Amino acid sequence: MKxxxxxxxxxxxxxxxxxxxxxxxKFDSESISVKNGQVQGVDYHSxxxxxxxxxxxxxxxxxxxxxxxxxxRMETVVKRAVDLAKASNKVSGNNxxxxxxxxxEDEWASKFEVDPFTVPLEEKxxxxxxxxxxxxxVSGVAIxxxxxxxxxxxxxxxxxxxxxxxxxFVQSGGGISCMSLLGGEVQQRSYPSAHxxxxxxxxxxxxxxxxxxxxxxxxxxxxxxxxxxxxxPTEKMDIILGGSQLVLQVHESCGxxxxxxxxxxxxxxxxxxxxxxxDKWKNYTYGSKKVNLVQDGxxxxxxxxxxxxxxxxxxxxxxxxxxGEFVGYLKSRDSAKFENGVSNGACRAQxxxxxxxxxxxxxxxxxxxxxxxxxxxxxxxxxxxxxNRSWSIDDKRWNFQFGSxxxxxxxxxKITGMVKNPTYTGIxxxxxxxxxxxxxxxxxKVWGTPNCGKGQPxxxxxxxxxxxxxxxxxxxxxxxx
Amino acid sequence: MISVENTKxxxxxxxxxxxxxxxxxxxGGKQQLARIGxxxxxxxxxxxxxxxxxxxxDYKKVGNASTNRFYGEDVEKAIHNATFxxxxxxxxxxxxxxxxxxxxxxxxxxxxxxxxxxxFEEKLEELNEIFIDAKQKNVEIAGAFSHGDSISAIxxxxxxxxxxxxxxxxxxxxxMTPNGGTGWSEFHSHRLADINPKELYRVSLEKALLSENPIxxxxxxxxxxLEPPAVQSLLFFxxxxxxxxxxxxxxxxxxxxxxxEKVFGDNISISDNFAFDQSFGAPFDxxxxxxxxxxxxxxxxxxxPVFDRVTARKMNKVDTGHALPYPSRxxxxxxxxxxxxGESSVDEMVKSTKxxxxxxxxxxxxxxxxxxxxxxxxxxxxxxxxxxxxLVSGIKNMRYNESLPRIFNSIIALSKQCWSLRxxxxxxxxxxxxxxxxxxx
Numbered sequence: 001m002k003x004x005x006x007x008x009x010x011x012x013x014x015x016x017x018x019x020x021x022x023x024x025x026k027f028d029s030e031s032i033s034v035k036n037g038q039v040q041g042v043d044y045h046s047x048x049x050x051x052x053x054x055x056x057x058x059x060x061x062x063x064x065x066x067x068x069x070x071x072x073r074m075e076t077v078v079k080r081a082v083d084l085a086k087a088s089n090k091v092s093g094n095n096x097x098x099x100x101x102x103x104x105e106d107e108w109a110s111k112f113e114v115d116p117f118t119v120p121l122e123e124k125x126x127x128x129x130x131x132x133x134x135x136x137x138v139s140g141v142a143i144x145x146x147x148x149x150x151x152x153x154x155x156x157x158x159x160x161x162x163x164x165x166x167x168x169f170v171q172s173g174g175g176i177s178c179m180s181l182l183g184g185e186v187q188q189r190s191y192p193s194a195h196x197x198x199x200x201x202x203x204x205x206x207x208x209x210x211x212x213x214x215x216x217x218x219x220x221x222x223x224x225x226x227x228x229x230x231x232x233p234t235e236k237m238d239i240i241l242g243g244s245q246l247v248l249q250v251h252e253s254c255g256x257x258x259x260x261x262x263x264x265x266x267x268x269x270x271x272x273x274x275x276x277x278x279d280k281w282k283n284y285t286y287g288s289k290k291v292n293l294v295q296d297g298x299x300x301x302x303x304x305x306x307x308x309x310x311x312x313x314x315x316x317x318x319x320x321x322x323x324g325e326f327v328g329y330l331k332s333r334d335s336a337k338f339e340n341g342v343s344n345g346a347c348r349a350q351x352x353x354x355x356x357x358x359x360x361x362x363x364x365x366x367x368x369x370x371x372x373x374x375x376x377x378x379x380x381x382x383x384x385x386x387x388n389r390s391w392s393i394d395d396k397r398w399n400f401q402f403g404s405x406x407x408x409x410x411x412x413x414k415i416t417g418m419v420k421n422p423t424y425t426g427i428x429x430x431x432x433x434x435x436x437x438x439x440x441x442x443x444x445k446v447w448g449t450p451n452c453g454k455g456q457p458x459x460x461x462x463x464x465x466x467x468x469x470x471x472x473x474x475x476x477x478x479x480x481x
Numbered sequence: 482m483i484s485v486e487n488t489k490x491x492x493x494x495x496x497x498x499x500x501x502x503x504x505x506x507x508x509g510g511k512q513q514l515a516r517i518g519x520x521x522x523x524x525x526x527x528x529x530x531x532x533x534x535x536x537x538x539d540y541k542k543v544g545n546a547s548t549n550r551f552y553g554e555d556v557e558k559a560i561h562n563a564t565f566x567x568x569x570x571x572x573x574x575x576x577x578x579x580x581x582x583x584x585x586x587x588x589x590x591x592x593x594x595x596x597x598x599x600x601f602e603e604k605l606e607e608l609n610e611i612f613i614d615a616k617q618k619n620v621e622i623a624g625a626f627s628h629g630d631s632i633s634a635i636x637x638x639x640x641x642x643x644x645x646x647x648x649x650x651x652x653x654x655x656x657m658t659p660n661g662g663t664g665w666s667e668f669h670s671h672r673l674a675d676i677n678p679k680e681l682y683r684v685s686l687e688k689a690l691l692s693e694n695p696i697x698x699x700x701x702x703x704x705x706x707l708e709p710p711a712v713q714s715l716l717f718f719x720x721x722x723x724x725x726x727x728x729x730x731x732x733x734x735x736x737x738x739x740x741x742e743k744v745f746g747d748n749i750s751i752s753d754n755f756a757f758d759q760s761f762g763a764p765f766d767x768x769x770x771x772x773x774x775x776x777x778x779x780x781x782x783x784x785x786p787v788f789d790r791v792t793a794r795k796m797n798k799v800d801t802g803h804a805l806p807y808p809s810r811x812x813x814x815x816x817x818x819x820x821x822x823g824e825s826s827v828d829e830m831v832k833s834t835k836x837x838x839x840x841x842x843x844x845x846x847x848x849x850x851x852x853x854x855x856x857x858x859x860x861x862x863x864x865x866x867x868x869x870x871x872l873v874s875g876i877k878n879m880r881y882n883e884s885l886p887r888i889f890n891s892i893i894a895l896s897k898q899c900w901s902l903r904x905x906x907x908x909x910x911x912x913x914x915x916x917x918x919x920x921x922x
Contacts, residue, residue, distance in 0.1 A: 033810060039542075039571045041808020044562045047532070047549035062526035066549050084513075084525040087602040091609050094521050121569045129571070143731060181732050186852035266518030268623035269655040269665075272844070272861075353530045392847045394859040394878055399922065401857050401880060403849050421850060425880070425922065456516055456625040457528065479857075479882060479921055 004068055005158045008052055008078050013160055015082040017054040019098065021159035023310060024050045025352040030117065032148045034128035037136065042121065049352040054081045059094035060334075061085025064353040099336035099343050101313045103162035108307035111300075112170045112203030116150040119204045124148050127207070128176070131216045135178040138220035140227075142181045147196050148174035148207065149450070155310075163312040171303050171462065172206045173199025173448055176216060180223045187226040187420065188405055189219040193244030194388050199448030199462065200301045222406060222418075229418035232407060234478035238382030238436070238471060239424055240375050245404050246365065246467040247447045248388045253428045254286075254293050255363040255463070256454075257397035258320050259346075260329040260338070262358075271454045272395025275428065276326055281338060286326040287432030290368055290470075293321040295330055297345050297361030302464025303448040308345065310356035315345035320363065324433070332358045350459035357455050362446070362464030368438030375437050375471040377413040383477060384408040384415065385422050401425040401479060425479045431472060439468035482597065482630050483507065483531070485587055485644050491533065491551045492636035499537055499560050501567065504579045504637040506534040506767065506806060509549075512629030515605055517654075520612045520622050522605060531632075536807060537563035538579065541572040543807065577790040580769040583640030591647035591671040591761050596628055599673045604628075611682045615656070620689060622682075624654040628673050631761075635769050645763035652676045655862060656689040662875060664688030665841055665862035667710065669901070670759060688841060688863035692875030698866065700879065704837035705918040706830045706867070709900040712820065712910040714843040714858060716751075719885050720815045720904070722851045724753075724777055726792035726803070727812025735854045735886065739783045745889040748823060751778040753787060753803070753815040757909045759901035762817040765802065767809075772802040777815070789813040816906030823895030823911065830894050830914040832870040838920075839865040839872060843881070854885040857921075879920040891916045 005022045012020035026048040033040040051064040061084030068074040088094060128146030135144040150172050157165040175197020177190035192198040192210055200206045241249060261267055262274045276284070286293075297315025299305050306315050311333050320328045329338060332347035335358060349356040376384065385404035393400040407422030408415045444466055452463045483491075488507055495505050509531030516524040533556065534547040544566025546559040605626070615622050628650040635643040653667040664685040668676060707715075728734035736744070754774040755762025764772050768790055776784050788796070789804035792812055803813035831839065846858030860879050865872040894914040901907050 033808060035810075038575070039573050040810060042544060042566045042570050043808070044544075044546040044559075044566065045532075046547070046555070046559070047530075049530075049549065059522070060524050062524065064526075064528050064530070066529070066531075080527050083602070084527060087605055088515070088522040088525040090602075091522055091605050091612070094523060096523070121566060125570055143733075179733070181852070184735070184852050186733050186850070261518075264519065265621055265623055265657065266516070266523060268518070268621075268657060269625060269653055273657075353528050355524055355526050357524075390847045390849045390857070392845045392857045392859065392880075394880075395844050395861050399859060399878070399880055401882075401921075423849060457512065457514060457627075 001156060002164065005156065008068055008074055009158060009160050011075065011078045012052065012054045012082055015079060017056050017082055017085065019055040019160055020052060021157065021312065022050055022052045023352055024156040026154045027351060028152050030150045032124055032128065034125065034132055034146045036144055037129050037132040039125060051352045051354065052078055052081045053355060054085050055096060056082060056085035057089045058096045059085050059088035060096060061088060062355040096334045098333040099341055101333065101343065105164045106307065107166045109168040110170055110201045114204040115170065116172045116204040117152065127212065131176045131212045134213060134216035135220040138224055140180050140224035141178050141220045143179040146176045149196065149199065157308065157310065157312050159312055165308050165312055167306055167308065169201065170203060171199055171201050172204055173197055173450060174207055176212045176219065178220050178223050180227060182227045185227060187223050188389070189223040190387050190405060191215040191219050193447065194405060195451065199303050199450045200446065201303050201305055202301055225418055226406060226420045229420040232383065232419050232422040232478040236474050236476055238379045238473045239475045239477060240379065240382060240384040240469055240471045242384065242386035242469060243445065243467055244447060245385050245388050245402065246470055247449065247465040248391055248402065250293065250363055250365050250465050250467060251449055251463065252391060252393045253397055253400055254320065255360040257428065258329050259358045260331045260335040263329065264335060267454065270456050275396045275398045280326055282327055284326040285324055285433065286321045286429055287324045288435045289324045290435050290438050291321055291324045291432050292366040294319055294364050294366060295344065295346060295361060296364055299362045299446060299464060299466060302362040302446045302466065303450065303462040304361035304464040309347045310349045311343065311347045313343045313345040313347065315361055318344050330358055330360060348461055350461050354459045359454065359461055360452065360463045362466065364466035365438060365470065367441040367444040367468050370437040370439050372439050372443055372469045375439060375469055376410055376415065379410045379471065380412060382410045383419055383422055384410060398428055400428065422477065423479050424475050424477045426475055431475065434473045434475065435470055436473050437471045444468040482646060483632055488634045488644055489642065494552065495535065495556055496636065496638050498557060499564065501564060502538040502579055502638060504536040504635065507632065507634040508532055510629055510631035512627055514625060514627035517622055517624040517626065520615050522608065533559065534806065535559045535563045537567045539567040541574060541576040542567045542570050543573060543576055544570065575791045579637040579639060580641050581639045585642035586765050586771065588645045588764050593648045593672045596648040596650060596671065596673040597630060604673065607678050611678060619659060620686065621657045622654060626652045633763060635767065641769045643765045643769050647671055647761045649761060650676050652678060652681055654681050654685040656685040658689050658693050660693040661695055662689040662693035663862045664692065671761065691872060692863050692865065695875035695877045697877045700920045700922045702917045702919050704834055704914065704916050706827060706834065706837060706839045706912065706914050708827065708841050708912050709910045710842035710902060711840045712913050713902040713904060713908050714846045715885060715888060716818050716820055716908050716910055717904045718846065718848060718856055719854065720818045722848055723854055724786045725812050725814045726786045726788040729786040730792050730796050733852060734786070735852060736783050736786060742783055743781050744783050744886060745778060745781040746892055747780050748892060748895060749778055749781050749889050750821040752776050752819045753817055754819050755817045757817065757819055757901070760817045760907045762906055766804040767806045768804040770800055770802040770804065775801050787813045787815045814905060818904065819909040820911060822897050822899045824897055825894040826896050827912045830912065831867055831872065834867045835869060837867040838876065839867055855883065856885060857882045880922045881919060882921045883919050888915055888918065
């Protein structure tokens, strides 16, 4: 394969390209769904192919194909990429410059203990069915769900600057949920998070660690009790966000906001732009001093991790928000004109058939010093919100509104009862500016968001977020009609 | 494009290798897409991606495996994997079996050969003048311009063969001005020749310039005029969370107990019709069932959700031909919803409004409470204050929190003209005027 890929990029140079990179990817996935104790579906998928990206006179061209296994097809695909770049150049007067990077020959593989693809299907189904059975034992539970997802991907990257990188990835994830219906009211509880659970760069051991079966009865009990809970009040109060809800808050209001291609206007038509404009770089207070956000493509077990991104740039760890001050963007080689002028390894593509663009790798809210207990006991009146139910944010990542599956009312430092349909809304810098505390590293863990969408055509990639718990004061809650 | 003959050949070859009842689904296509940013074509790409999905049944146990190859060991491996899954998993008591008919449907109503033969680069060259004009006007364009084809085909050992192919050309422009103005437009057709970039640029630019220096207004209830892209968001969620047969059967849907009830205003009629102009719809579902136009809502009275074979059997109703590929977590869904138009126009709606808001489109809409069909979202790319029948100013983007039943009971005008826009599949929607639409900020 290496010989074939090398031929392709050499061919691109001979056709007039100034630079070319090529990615071969072989992707396998297994997805299992169980509903109400019955198998809803088991799906294996496998694909492989190549994508070649060329730079001609300062403009990009990209073409992909399932294979390049004969010289005629290879020439056709490479020529298409070069022709597209030349066509772009004619009409646009592009002047793309690539930031420097180190050329490397390297191999890397993610770590896991148990290859999830070797675990018998019966064992996986049995786990999910038992969870459904446990949840359905509670009277009032109408629908039970469980899902498991596994992926493995082998990637080979080469470019005309001499890089040759082989990487292998194995990821596992899953979750369970249940619903209760009463008089038109629909309630749901999920574990460990909504939207098909949690995902890590790990093997089947991660599924066992999550111990779905242990949590199933609690979910079932909570979902039924939610019908009797008080409706989320409409007022300004403190809120504490639990891990899986905080993940989405970080993802939407920070992670997307620091993507440099958005900031520069390249994503304005679909994904949007960002309020963190260039003039704000190192000159803007994003949050309180408790707020420290980093991008870290090297985090163990996080699903956005790799040794190199899809431009062959080494993944890094760097500050995005330091002590509340906005200091950094996520960057690709063609957008990296800031900070030290190099990419921080955040250019990624979904599969071999898409062009790499600026993406989150893993974006973390670093732990603080408090404990969850301290965050609660210091709250006079507030709601502790767990597991996401709805999410919405504007195209500048400025005005957001989220809802959770469940809230716990806090009065005078104590949890006093359950709250249903909790929602909250805010303006990003005001909200993070009111961050009063972040729980410590003892309660910090890595979460996986496997369905982050961006780009045209839409590319869905897997992103990691490390968070603990965080408390915010004076937040508008109960905003839904 | 993979021709009918080649598709049949792939199916014949694949089906002959499986010893169990088997069905195959071929989907995918070829797309050339140029992305525009900062008045340049900054990404220009060609994607070709097809998936062959093999479904193998072992009595009521079904396995699925897919590959992006059509022949050889990859297909054999997919058959092996699907068979292995089928053997080793539990029974699905709801499994209806593969459709037992020996007939074929071939549909290329929305395929335009000229589109695929056209030189995309020539079309791109039309952008030059636009970019020059944008730079002179000190505005910035972002957008995407694509054309390609898309195929979906199904076949099984009973002799059932279904084939649908369409071409699809999309052009969308966003324009941003230095003074905070934004405008947007979009058009699609199966004919590349129908795309008129200059007209789309004109529309976007007009909105962008008109919305400059937007003012901030308070939240509250307003008369709103929603242009078709904004209506598309509402209809999309109505279909997704309301009209699916599984949600109705499981009593999760707002419409679960409302068969035959008057739920929306007299002026609301909604159908699912795969054949409307530029619907790109297939005349069959993923079980291979023939589709016909379905009257979901008639003058505000809820008739029926959409069904597949399983949900229809469980509810003792007739299958409407809306199955998605098995296994589908969402159950059957409408892919070509049409909200019938009225007698008005956007101009007339604006002229008849003393004070209100015109919304070009919404962004990042999401369900807050699926059972009650409450939604939130933000306005985007051209939100205007209307006073005394005229657009008087751009306004800063606003967040709405509203329930779909409330909105569809408060529509006082619909435009005669309807537009085809993207949803799950494609939707056909008019512009609408709504009284008492609630913005929270």
